[in-house]
Amino acid sequence: MKVTVxxxxxxxxxxxxxxxxxxxxxHGQLASFxxxxxxxxxTATLDEPEHGLxxxxxxxxxVLVWWGHMAHEEVTEEVAEKVKQRVLDGMGLVVLHSAHxxxxxxxxxxxxxxxxxxxxxxxxxxxxxxxTHPITEGIGEYIELEKEEMYGEHxxxxxxxxxxxxxxxxxxEVFRSGATFKRGxxxxxYFRPGHETYPTYHNKEIQKxxxxxxxxxxxxxxxxxxRGNHQPLEEITKK
Amino acid sequence: MKVTVxxxxxxxxxxxxxxxxxxxxxHGQLASFxxxxxxxxxTATLDEPEHGLxxxxxxxxxVLVWWGHMAHEEVTEEVAEKVKQRVLDGMGLVVLHSAHxxxxxxxxxxxxxxxxxxxxxxxxxxxxxxxTHPITEGIGEYIELEKEEMYGEHxxxxxxxxxxxxxxxxxxEVFRSGATFKRGxxxxxYFRPGHETYPTYHNKEIQKxxxxxxxxxxxxxxxxxxRGNHQPLEEITKK
Amino acid sequence: MKVTVxxxxxxxxxxxxxxxxxxxxxHGQLASFxxxxxxxxxTATLDEPEHGLxxxxxxxxxVLVWWGHMAHEEVTEEVAEKVKQRVLDGMGLVVLHSAHxxxxxxxxxxxxxxxxxxxxxxxxxxxxxxxTHPITEGIGEYIELEKEEMYGEHxxxxxxxxxxxxxxxxxxEVFRSGATFKRGxxxxxYFRPGHETYPTYHNKEIQKxxxxxxxxxxxxxxxxxxRGNHQPLEEITKK
Amino acid sequence: MKVTVxxxxxxxxxxxxxxxxxxxxxHGQLASFxxxxxxxxxTATLDEPEHGLxxxxxxxxxVLVWWGHMAHEEVTEEVAEKVKQRVLDGMGLVVLHSAHxxxxxxxxxxxxxxxxxxxxxxxxxxxxxxxTHPITEGIGEYIELEKEEMYGEHxxxxxxxxxxxxxxxxxxEVFRSGATFKRGxxxxxYFRPGHETYPTYHNKEIQKxxxxxxxxxxxxxxxxxxRGNHQPLEEITKK
Numbered sequence: 001m002k003v004t005v006x007x008x009x010x011x012x013x014x015x016x017x018x019x020x021x022x023x024x025x026x027h028g029q030l031a032s033f034x035x036x037x038x039x040x041x042x043t044a045t046l047d048e049p050e051h052g053l054x055x056x057x058x059x060x061x062x063v064l065v066w067w068g069h070m071a072h073e074e075v076t077e078e079v080a081e082k083v084k085q086r087v088l089d090g091m092g093l094v095v096l097h098s099a100h101x102x103x104x105x106x107x108x109x110x111x112x113x114x115x116x117x118x119x120x121x122x123x124x125x126x127x128x129x130x131x132t133h134p135i136t137e138g139i140g141e142y143i144e145l146e147k148e149e150m151y152g153e154h155x156x157x158x159x160x161x162x163x164x165x166x167x168x169x170x171x172x173e174v175f176r177s178g179a180t181f182k183r184g185x186x187x188x189x190y191f192r193p194g195h196e197t198y199p200t201y202h203n204k205e206i207q208k209x210x211x212x213x214x215x216x217x218x219x220x221x222x223x224x225x226x227r228g229n230h231q232p233l234e235e236i237t238k239k
Numbered sequence: 240m241k242v243t244v245x246x247x248x249x250x251x252x253x254x255x256x257x258x259x260x261x262x263x264x265x266h267g268q269l270a271s272f273x274x275x276x277x278x279x280x281x282t283a284t285l286d287e288p289e290h291g292l293x294x295x296x297x298x299x300x301x302v303l304v305w306w307g308h309m310a311h312e313e314v315t316e317e318v319a320e321k322v323k324q325r326v327l328d329g330m331g332l333v334v335l336h337s338a339h340x341x342x343x344x345x346x347x348x349x350x351x352x353x354x355x356x357x358x359x360x361x362x363x364x365x366x367x368x369x370x371t372h373p374i375t376e377g378i379g380e381y382i383e384l385e386k387e388e389m390y391g392e393h394x395x396x397x398x399x400x401x402x403x404x405x406x407x408x409x410x411x412e413v414f415r416s417g418a419t420f421k422r423g424x425x426x427x428x429y430f431r432p433g434h435e436t437y438p439t440y441h442n443k444e445i446q447k448x449x450x451x452x453x454x455x456x457x458x459x460x461x462x463x464x465x466r467g468n469h470q471p472l473e474e475i476t477k478k
Numbered sequence: 479m480k481v482t483v484x485x486x487x488x489x490x491x492x493x494x495x496x497x498x499x500x501x502x503x504x505h506g507q508l509a510s511f512x513x514x515x516x517x518x519x520x521t522a523t524l525d526e527p528e529h530g531l532x533x534x535x536x537x538x539x540x541v542l543v544w545w546g547h548m549a550h551e552e553v554t555e556e557v558a559e560k561v562k563q564r565v566l567d568g569m570g571l572v573v574l575h576s577a578h579x580x581x582x583x584x585x586x587x588x589x590x591x592x593x594x595x596x597x598x599x600x601x602x603x604x605x606x607x608x609x610t611h612p613i614t615e616g617i618g619e620y621i622e623l624e625k626e627e628m629y630g631e632h633x634x635x636x637x638x639x640x641x642x643x644x645x646x647x648x649x650x651e652v653f654r655s656g657a658t659f660k661r662g663x664x665x666x667x668y669f670r671p672g673h674e675t676y677p678t679y680h681n682k683e684i685q686k687x688x689x690x691x692x693x694x695x696x697x698x699x700x701x702x703x704x705r706g707n708h709q710p711l712e713e714i715t716k717k
Numbered sequence: 718m719k720v721t722v723x724x725x726x727x728x729x730x731x732x733x734x735x736x737x738x739x740x741x742x743x744h745g746q747l748a749s750f751x752x753x754x755x756x757x758x759x760t761a762t763l764d765e766p767e768h769g770l771x772x773x774x775x776x777x778x779x780v781l782v783w784w785g786h787m788a789h790e791e792v793t794e795e796v797a798e799k800v801k802q803r804v805l806d807g808m809g810l811v812v813l814h815s816a817h818x819x820x821x822x823x824x825x826x827x828x829x830x831x832x833x834x835x836x837x838x839x840x841x842x843x844x845x846x847x848x849t850h851p852i853t854e855g856i857g858e859y860i861e862l863e864k865e866e867m868y869g870e871h872x873x874x875x876x877x878x879x880x881x882x883x884x885x886x887x888x889x890e891v892f893r894s895g896a897t898f899k900r901g902x903x904x905x906x907y908f909r910p911g912h913e914t915y916p917t918y919h920n921k922e923i924q925k926x927x928x929x930x931x932x933x934x935x936x937x938x939x940x941x942x943x944r945g946n947h948q949p950l951e952e953i954t955k956k
Binding site: 084088107108109110111112114115116117118120121122150152153154156158159161170171172173181182183184225226227228229230231232233234236237 | 323327346347348349350351353354355356357359360361389391392393395397398400409410411412420421422423464465466467468469470471472473475476
């Protein structure tokens with residue numbers, strides 16, 4: 001399993017709080033526990049040529065993990081389209097937190113992907129809504145985060161194929177915080193937590209969910225549909 | 240209920256067979272039975288300024304019906320984006336036949352929307368897969384069309400929110416030929432039949448389904464979500 | 479539109495608090511605002527012969543509204559099976575609050591339908607999760623109830639066909655509190671609020687949702703599927 | 718992975734054609750290729766004590782495969798309820814062909830599970846409707862069976878969580894022939910082919926789908942929900 005972790009890597013360079021929590025960058029932290037879980041993991045960031053997402057990198061990636069926030073608009077149309085196409089062709093995609101507003105996610109959803117938000121050091125509790133789902137393997141019936149950013153409904157996404165987590169927030173909102181989508185031959189997992197100023201990706205349960213999400217999102221040699229003009233498989237009676 | 244029927248209106252100008260079947264254009268025929276069903280119906284076509292889809296027209300339309308085929312690429316990005324946005328804001332959308340490949344539908348689906356196809360004068364039988372759905376009101380358990388174009392799986396769409404019809408084709412394929420999707424505050428109905436060289440939109444059962452589809456797709460004064468920064472509704476304990 | 483409101487009508491007889499809030503019984507209150515909304519409404523209760531649900535009553539009902547709690551086990555198998563069958567045949571069903579544990583709902587879901595619960599005079603806030611849904615017509619983006627019983631996840635139901643509301647509770651839980659299901663030719667709406675010791679069914683927004691739910695659940699002359707042995711519609715080549 | 722294959726094993730005893738195709742019984746044939754695929758597989762049949770499904774057997778089974786047809790009614794209520802409960806508790810279930818009418822499947826679906834059928838030695842072609850699904854691993858975009866029994870829509874099941882295959886039949890019908898459902902903590906895969914008088918379970922592609930289905934249906938240590946009375950996780954303000 002080959003995993004690429006993409007991060008815009010901007011907050012880390014300008015916000016000391018962030019670089020203290022994630023000295024190797026958010027991508028470094030994500031890659032670190034994914035590598036430990038046994039995946040062959042590399043990273044790519046916005047400021048690299050082609051944002052680090054060359055055809056070669058994309059073609060070799062079974063799953064792409066995406067974190068972005070302040071620089072969504074700096075991702076070129078070309079790269080965003082290419083990533084979208086790779087997902088439709090079968091690459092898995094794990095979309096984290098503020099990447100709900102990334103070009104790639106918005107293109108794949110077809111909706112605005114907007115939501116309510118608030119930074120108020122408040123408690124989030126993620127409840128498991130689907131206790132059959134392999135993404136919930138090895139965790140309890142909820143995950144508690146002492147301080148996180150709030151995201152609230154209505155989250156402008158298509159109804160997910162599967163709703164895995166629902167979040168409760170101290171300030172009075174709820175959110176569909178773990179959701180899966182299938183697009184083309186690709187599988188997508190959106191997972192809400194991970195505001196840059198909190199140590200969320202150091203949390204072992206959050207790590208477990210992301211590790212599970214990567215595993216779930218990988219394609220397993222499913223059929224490649226043939227499209228376009230098609231000869232009949234049965235004789236057609238000319239009437 | 241205000242309905243706008245949009246048609247690229249090109250086959251009608253160049254293919255005699257089409258103009259014989261639809262002397263008032265495909266849009267004229269669609270508008271005719273929708274008007275008869277009691278909807279306040281107007282038409283718009285590709286070659287009008289702004290393709291006939293000014294802000295005023297879009298804002299006044301409860302539901303937009305879309306037929307296009309050979310000229311998808313001539314629809315401007317600007318108009319396609321505006322239509323998409325109106326759907327997210329609550330306008331219903333009924334997408335017919337080859338409009339599976341329209342810019343508007345592809346943007347709203349987030350997928351390639353491709354499929355298998357064949358023109359071979361073959362029989363199509365549309366089976367009702369959801370006998371609770373108001374779109375099936377007043378029809379039998381299947382609709383038979385003596386001659387139609389074939390569309391076959393895999394149809395590259397997200398799993399529909401509701402699967403209303405499944406088609407059987409004489410040449411050996413199947414197709415999810417009636418499917419609903421919700422995007423933002425808007426409801427979308429895709430309905431397969433309607434190749435330009437067959438008199439499909441003169442068929443009373445097909446007309447009934449489209450009339451039902453328009454009714455179903457109209458928004459009924461549902462809440463308008465507020466998004467962006469949000470003040471807490473409950474006190475947040477500073478820890 | 480003919481609506482029957484069914485209530486076990488037991489708390490009303492033994493708990494003064496309940497009979498003060500609902501002097502005509504919970505069924506009386508529900509019937510009162512449904513009648514006012516223009517539906518031809520009658521009531522039926524547990525202690526009537528056949529629980530008030532004779533074949534005639536069921537066959538004449540377009541939609542059945544169900545409230546039960548302490549006496550689920552007193553509903554006979556025969557009546558529960560008959561109601562289930564009528565739903566599969568096309569009668570709409572609106573299942574309220576503690577009726578999540580009714581025989582009829584459990585039979586139709588195929589799951590245990592259990593949940594977390596607590597009576598603690600706490601606040602519930604129901605967020606709209608599907609702003610396209612006709613059941614949300616005319617309300618805001620959330621409904622607030624100052625005091626209600628808590629129901630918490632995991633709610634043991636199949637993944638709903640549509641998730642309309644998600645509840646936030648003061649004590650830290652969330653709940654899928656408005657959900658639709660299709661079974662056979664019938665449509666089912668589960669709606670959470672309505673603990674007997676709170677005046678929930680006097681709340682105008684709650685009333686609006688139930689009125690909308692009844693309208694949505696009614697069947698609209700959709701096809702009646704034919705099942706069993708079936709002659710071929712096309713010639714089968716004997717090979 | 719521990720798999721139990723259950724079969725009523727009746728046709729095999731009375732119909733020579735069946736016993737010629739499946740000299741070890743349908744269960745024997747299913748178990749043979751599942752064992753070969755690396756699963757620890759045993760069989761159980763109707764005429765054994767408790768139908769071979771003791772508490773011990775059920776508790777040890779990660780996945781149960783079920784084939785039944787003429788003797789559904791001979792399965793005791795007690796065993797059917799026990800199997801249903803084990804599925805809700807997390808055992809996977811693969812339901813084959815005529816087991817659509819088994820007590821266990823009907824209880825878990827909540828619907829009638831009826832369909833159209835015909836025995837006419839006709840061709841079936843199963844098209845992949847979900848090319849992301851692990852159940853389709855390693856097969857092509859369709860599977861062709863020269864002769865099978867026909868099952869036709871409307872199949873009286875809840876809308877599946879995932880629609881994996883759609884069948885085309887020579888005689889003019891279609892069928893949702895591969896479908897997944899989640900109930901409680903359990904995963905269910907219904908797969909249509911396998912009429913007793915055809916050598917369907919000797920077909921390598923059909924075997925591959927069943928092997929994949931068993932793998933998919935197994936629970937992977939997901940959370941066990943706690944239900945019932947629940948203490949608040951947050952302080953509730955007494956107003």
